Amino acid sequence: MAAKHSRHIALTEPLIAYVEAQVARGEYTCISEVVRTALRLLIERDEAKAIRGAANSEAARDRA
Numbered sequence: 001m002a003a004k005h006s007r008h009i010a011l012t013e014p015l016i017a018y019v020e021a022q023v024a025r026g027e028y029t030c031i032s033e034v035v036r037t038a039l040r041l042l043i044e045r046d047e048a049k050a051i052r053g054a055a056n057s058e059a060a061r062d063r064a
Contacts, residue, residue, distance in 0.1 A: 019034040022034050
């Protein structure tokens, strides 16, 4: 997948070590792939939280 836009990010030494280890183990082909996967997981988590929040609000209205 070709990047549409290039961005530079700053990572702490522990994060650099982690992503480099992921690439070295063959889990990912490059650091960018690790970061993209992490961002996709954050998006999924946030979407799941929003869905749970909406369901809880609806349940609260039904109880009222």
